[in-house]
Amino acid sequence: MKNRMLALLLGLAGAASSVQAQEEFVVSYDGFYDRLKVVEKGEFEFARVNFYLVDIASLAPCQIQSGKIVTENTEQPLNYTQQAQLLLPFSEKLDKDKAVIVAQPKNPQHDCQIKFQIESAYFTNTHLTKQRLYQLHHEFDELLSDLSGFFVSKLMGFLLPQQKGVKVTFASEPNLSAPGVSCDKQVCQFVVTDDWENDTARFNTLSEVVSVTPWIEK
Structure with a gap:
């Protein structure tokens, strides 16, 4: 149930998207x-929601x-x-004017859909401290709750996926070894705890x- 709710909230929205065959x-x-309005209204230094065009079957980028x-x-x-991230403006006018997004995939055989991804922006190695990861963890949690809406977050909060920490993807194997950190090749999972709040x-x-995303406990 939690995984299904996460997919709904973060939005592999194939059914809601329009695909004109090939x-x-x-x-x-x-x-x-x-x-975008949820992000604009919030006070997020790093957390964002980004949009990608991906292949329905493989989830690889639809270039x-x-x-x-x-x-x-x-x-x-x-x-x-190049990774098929859509860099969309935040525009009330486009919303009121009923704008549509039209994209021509490089591979006409791809059936594509939109993937909504909560992830970091402007988060670099200089921010790789316990304090900053704690901040980002809570920004992700707040953004996920805000995107879920009042009905789910307030009345059906038990359906929300449990966020355990953050997942950091590096350009190469980072060779990190520390309590609460587990790495598999280029991806490390950080268990964020309350005592990280003021720990520099x-x-x-x-x-x-390369990127930081929420670590959702399955």
Whole structure:
């Protein structure tokens, strides 16, 4: 049940997205806007919700050939990365104008869907301290709760997945060894505890931080 709820909240939203067979991917902007608005209203230094176009079967990036944001009267380029992350503006006007996102996958055989991912922004090795990981852990927890909405977070909180800590992906094996830290190749899981709140102890590694995401207990 918890895993199903997590998928709902973080949004492998294949059913909600529109896939026009093997030609272009089209989806309404309003679902992105609603999630971006939650982040804008919160006080998050690092936590963000990002959007990726992924293959339905493999979840690999659906690399994008071209894209645009279209309303009834306007059209503007869609910004995206090589990993098929959609770099969308936070725009009340696009929401009111019923904008849609149109993307042309490089591989026309891909069936694509949107993946909503809670992860860090601007989090680098300089932030790799217990104190900062504690902060990010609680930002993730708050953002997940905010995205879930009042009904789930307040009345059905027992359905929310349990966040145990944070998961850090490095550019190479970080060779970290410390209590509460477990690593498998380039990915390390940090069990964040309350005594980390004011602890400035640093985790030292030469490997660069690539991303940080919530560590959800399954």
